[in-house]
Amino acid sequence: MNQSENSNEITAGQxxxxxxDKGIDCLVYQTGGGTATIYAVMSRRIIIAGPGAYDFANPENxxxxxxxxxxxxxxxxxxxxxxxxxxxxxxxxEAFFAANR
Incomplete structure (x- = not known):
């Protein structure tokens, strides 16, 4: 999995x-003002990643x-x-797994 060329941008879908692929239940959610946050249900807790720019037409984008x-x-x-x-x-x-320790 790579991010876009010439950019530090990465999609929620990636x-x-x-x-x-590692068996983690997760989703991207709009948490207000068009902000995207990823939620992952890990073995010990819920791990989040953000902020991102939410795509209302296709959240994975x-x-x-x-x-x-x-x-x-x-x-x-x-x-x-x-x-x-x-x-x-x-x-x-991998940062999600590290945060779950």
């Missing part, structure tokens, strides 16, 4: 595919920019992890 992407939980005490710019979908999926 991340969702990586998660579902929602775009996330790795210049400003966070993966973690909804727990206020969880600092989560900021995804390094240019990360691939596979690297983002």
């Amino acid at each position: 991340i969702l595919k990586g998660l579902t 929602s775009v996330f920019n790795t210049d400003d992407l966070y993966v973690g939980t909804t727990d206020d005490e969880d600092p989560g992890v900021t995804i390094p710019p240019g990360s691939t979908a596979d690297q983002i999926v």
